[in-house]
Amino acid sequence: MKYFLLEIFLILFLFQYCKEVNEKEKFSNKRIITDSQNTDHTILKEFADLGIIEHHFAEMHDWGKFHYSKSNHGVYKVTTISEIQKVIKIANKLEIPVRIRGRGHSMNGSSLPREEELVLNTENLRFLKNSGSAMIEVGSGVAVFDLNYHLKKYGYSLPVYNDGDLGPSIGGFISASGLAIPAAQYGGFWENVEEITIVDGKGNVHKINKGQEDFRWFFGAMGQLGFIYSARLNIVPVSGSEQKPVQSINEIPEYWKEDPEHRSHRIKIYEDLRMYWYTVMAPKGSKSRLLSQLMQIRQKYKDALSWNSEYIWPIKFKNFNPPLLYRWQKDFVAIGIWGYNTPSASFDARKMLGIQRAVSELVKSNSEYASYLQAELAIEDVNWREVWGDEIFKEFKSLKSKYDPVGILNQGLVF
Numbered sequence: 001m002k003y004f005l006l007e008i009f010l011i012l013f014l015f016q017y018c019k020e021v022n023e024k025e026k027f028s029n030k031r032i033i034t035d036s037q038n039t040d041h042t043i044l045k046e047f048a049d050l051g052i053i054e055h056h057f058a059e060m061h062d063w064g065k066f067h068y069s070k071s072n073h074g075v076y077k078v079t080t081i082s083e084i085q086k087v088i089k090i091a092n093k094l095e096i097p098v099r100i101r102g103r104g105h106s107m108n109g110s111s112l113p114r115e116e117e118l119v120l121n122t123e124n125l126r127f128l129k130n131s132g133s134a135m136i137e138v139g140s141g142v143a144v145f146d147l148n149y150h151l152k153k154y155g156y157s158l159p160v161y162n163d164g165d166l167g168p169s170i171g172g173f174i175s176a177s178g179l180a181i182p183a184a185q186y187g188g189f190w191e192n193v194e195e196i197t198i199v200d201g202k203g204n205v206h207k208i209n210k211g212q213e214d215f216r217w218f219f220g221a222m223g224q225l226g227f228i229y230s231a232r233l234n235i236v237p238v239s240g241s242e243q244k245p246v247q248s249i250n251e252i253p254e255y256w257k258e259d260p261e262h263r264s265h266r267i268k269i270y271e272d273l274r275m276y277w278y279t280v281m282a283p284k285g286s287k288s289r290l291l292s293q294l295m296q297i298r299q300k301y302k303d304a305l306s307w308n309s310e311y312i313w314p315i316k317f318k319n320f321n322p323p324l325l326y327r328w329q330k331d332f333v334a335i336g337i338w339g340y341n342t343p344s345a346s347f348d349a350r351k352m353l354g355i356q357r358a359v360s361e362l363v364k365s366n367s368e369y370a371s372y373l374q375a376e377l378a379i380e381d382v383n384w385r386e387v388w389g390d391e392i393f394k395e396f397k398s399l400k401s402k403y404d405p406v407g408i409l410n411q412g413l414v415f
């Protein structure tokens with residue numbers, strides 16, 4: 001019903017619009033919404049009045065509270081793959097840019113809508129299907145934490161999951177890449193995904209498995225190649241627990257909301273803290289050198305944050321490293337310095353960017369170093385061609401033309 005209304009509305013709207021406005025003028029600036037100041041007359045507002053989307057006027061922020069969205073955007077919480085297809089096809093026709101948002105736990109503003117964009121929110125995609133022995137398929141919106149919590153009831157676990165309890169969704173973790181402590185044994189998160197189902201920027205569905213060349217490019221792609229609808233994942237038995245067949249379920253509960261201890265912990269972190277981390281990846285033989293280089297940066301900025309102990313995660317190479325994350329095909333180590341700042345303490349954004357810049361300089365001047373720009377602070381002035389090198393940049397660009405030729409998805413991140 002929702003769709004029927006949406007389509008009728010759009011057809012009528014388009015018809016009226018085409019009659020009134022010169023075709024060329026209309027699409028010249030890639031925006032069908034021409035009066036961005038007057039929110040009474042936007043398509044988003046009309047969608048909202050029909051109950052199709054939520055029309056937001058409040059700014060959103062992501063984990064770092066460093067980047068804020070524009071205040072005028074629509075939010076659509078998708079529930080099925082055909083819904084995603086339809087919305088993307090319509091957005092394409094009308095040239096409404098689409099922003100994909102998981103749990104908003106990145107720090108670089110990548111999931112924050114720009115003016116009058118349509119946000120496709122994944123939070124209702126939390127299904128789980130038993131997909132054969134030691135394999136499940138899950139919706140991309142489920143939090144990695146909640147999925148793991150759920151699997152433990154059956155005596156299973158994800159081989160690789162994020163650090164820090166509640167954090168990314170499955171779609172967001174893939175879109176960053178997925179570094180973690182258990183990667184020392186199992187390889188990065190990417191090594192433990194069998195297949196993803198995506199909707200591309202034209203609204204077409206693709207199943208892409210780990211045997212296909214394009215697969216590795218979705219890790220670290222920040223949603224530039226398509227909307228990840230679901231992922232087939234390996235699971236491993238938890239030793240000492242009894243294993244039971246994992247039951248399919250339409251919606252994995254948000255366990256963190258039900259667990260009072262977790263809930264208050266989350267609210268405290270969200271409201272009170274600004275917590276930042278800076279990760280650098282390097283060949284495993286460079287571990288000591290990298291550690292001391294990062295310690296020098298931490299020392300230089302010792303007053304900028306209350307620093308925690310650094311983390312050092314060896315990442316085992318099994319089949320591939322995602323080219324957009326760490327293009328050298330071998331074991332590596334990820335080392336991070338991190339700390340927090342409360343609103344009451346003096347927060348100086350320039351210092352945070354200063355640290356980010358120092359880390360970027362470190363990476364630039366050491367061969368086979370890379371930083372985790374997909375998940376961390378600065379993004380606006382990133383020169384991606386320089387970060388990835390010509391070859392990777394060109395390949396990614398050609399995949400962008402293949403999967404999202406109009407550039408409707410997540411505009412302005414890389415393309």
Ligand SMILES: Cc1cc2nc3c(=O)[nH]c(=O)nc-3n(C[C@H](O)[C@H](O)[C@H](O)COP(=O)(O)OP(=O)(O)OC[C@H]3O[C@@H](n4cnc5c(N)ncnc54)[C@H](O)[C@@H]3O)c2cc1C
Pocket residue numbers: 062063099100101102103104105106107110111122140141161162163164165166167168169170171172173175176177178179180222223224226227228229374375376410
């Ligand atoms: C507490 C905490 C702990 C963390 N721990 C780790 C860790 O241990 N290891 C690690 O590697 N990272 C970690 N991170 C970083 C985190 O994994 C990334 O920032 C991740 O992208 C956030 O996922 P999200 O669902 O919040 O995505 P969002 O912040 O909503 O989005 C991030 C990017 O992914 C895209 N995206 C999200 N969902 C989809 C989808 N379904 N399809 C296509 N594109 C999509 C968005 O468009 C955006 O470009 C942590 C972050 C926090 C806040």
